Amino acid sequence: MKQYNNPDKTQWESLSERAQIERSTLTDTVTNILEDVKENKDKALYKYASLFDKVELSSLEVSVEELIAAEKEVSSELKAAIVLAKNNIEKFHNSQKEATKVVETMKGVECWRKSVGIDKVGLYIPGGTAPLFSTILMLGVPAKIAGCKEIVLCTPPNKEGKVNPAILYAANLVGVTKIFKVGGAQAVGAMTYGTETIPQVYKIFGPGNQFVTKAKELAQQQGVAIDMPAGPSEVLVIADETSNASFVAADLLSQAEHGTDSQVILVTNRKIIVNKVLAQVKKQLNELPRKEIAEKALENSRVVYLSTIEECIEFSNYYAPEHLIVASEKADDFIDKITNAGSVFLGNYSCESAGDYASGTNHTLPTYGYARNYSGVSLDSFVKKITFQKLSKEGIQNIGNAIELMAEAEGLQAHKNAVTLRLASLK
The missing domain is CATH 3.40.50.1980 (Nitrogenase molybdenum iron protein domain)
Structure with a gap:
């Protein structure tokens, strides 16, 4: 994993690039x-x-x-x-x-x-x-x-x-x-x-x-x-001094093993966390059956050190991850600051694997930064919303004149006539 120490915001765009073919x-x-x-x-x-x-x-x-x-x-x-x-x-x-x-x-x-x-x-x-x-x-x-x-x-x-x-x-x-x-x-x-x-x-x-x-x-x-647009899997983990390094490493590897084009990002405000997590990544990686796949994904993955936890969250919102893990005992304090993410996992025990399998939330989520403007799959994804309206005689009389005036102003005489005829029938 490539490491970046306090990168300037002008670098954030390049740090947010995903793997892709021509x-x-x-x-x-x-x-x-x-x-x-x-x-x-x-x-x-x-x-x-x-x-x-x-x-x-x-x-x-x-x-x-x-x-x-x-x-x-x-x-x-x-x-x-x-x-x-x-x-x-x-x-x-x-x-x-x-x-x-x-x-x-x-x-x-x-x-x-x-x-x-x-x-x-x-x-x-x-x-x-x-x-x-x-x-x-x-x-x-x-x-x-x-x-x-x-x-x-x-x-x-x-x-x-x-x-x-x-x-x-x-x-x-x-x-x-x-x-x-x-x-x-x-x-x-x-x-x-x-x-x-x-x-x-x-x-x-x-x-x-x-x-x-x-x-x-x-x-x-x-x-x-x-x-939604959905490509290779990705996770961004925000870690602080209250994080468990072995947990964080496991979460990074759980996404890296998805495929060689997956991407994992560690963002932290504590340099000591970086060394601890990378040591755990190396240790746990050697025990994985899908080691070669995870290793390839890690080549396109990054560690970003920023001065404050607020900057970490700001970077995460810019990256807009499919999965966001806030690996902190203070995770609840940051909920309102999170604006771009497919699904969020709060605290040291909320592993991304829970959402992948059995917590109840949906794991079909936007990747490639589409979490800025797409939601994950939900019940709404499988339905159409059909609108209905029903006007009584009193109803058409109450809004009829407004419709006539607006239709005439737009030059749509047939629209106006559809109302005029109804109003005339009620006189």
Whole structure:
């Protein structure tokens, strides 16, 4: 991890840069994949399974037999853990339901807003080096609560053409309607355009690498909504004299092991903390099965020393991390100062892993600084807000003249006439 001692604010922009590949190459590659899927549909998906996943598939859809077999392969202990997490996620997301509230803006004029589930949603679940079955809970649970009628899931298969059994168990548990063995940008393309096997959806959810993120970005231009821009995982940890260095190191490594393009940032106002944390990072890193991945991520990661805790928070708000850990016994004192973060973890015992799995909050969060203007996934992400209004005879009489005057001033005579005729009928 590169170290920076009291960097000037003019350096903050460069310190906030994330790892990325050459943009034109990325866009061209993903565009070609999407066009191929649009034109050749299932044929293209089988081709990319062979090319990228190194497997010759006989079927794209996961069968009932595979779901039954998968359930038997998952240990009872893991099942219990998944159910515990699902219950907490349900509890937290159920609390986000909004009761319909009718507002009388003027006598005889009633307005309200109703939440309606998006009919068809697509969930992208990364497989690759880490099968993220926890993401299924984060997306499938609120989708069911919202009342989405069709929940399609795409995830890459392994070289044997199988999907991790925990992924299948979690998907079946939350009520996913169809599961497909398709990964990467091609999965986004399939859910965007639809193929002979995979249905087109109205909104696509889920994290992924830069190829998946670019594919989602391009899908928006085709009329399909997405949850948010979401790329490689990242965490920023603010540490002070009350931090536990071993905890901080563990939190940094928990994100670094996600992928080689992940990024972790340590920001502190105590130089002694830097030495303690880096010593722990070195020690714990050697014990990790995914050591090589974490090491690569750490090459693009940073330690930033600033004079005060207030500057640390200011830097964090500038960086706008996906995950922010305030590793301090005084964390509650800083809540109101935090303005840009996907999800915040307060205190020495609030590890980011809790939010990743079982605390109840959603772990599908904005990365790459998008936490400045995007929220993480919530129940609201799976619904549309439809407004209603109902005018009585008294209502149209109370606001009719104002509508007529405004419509006429804008030169929209038909708008005015729609009111005039109604008012005339009441005389």
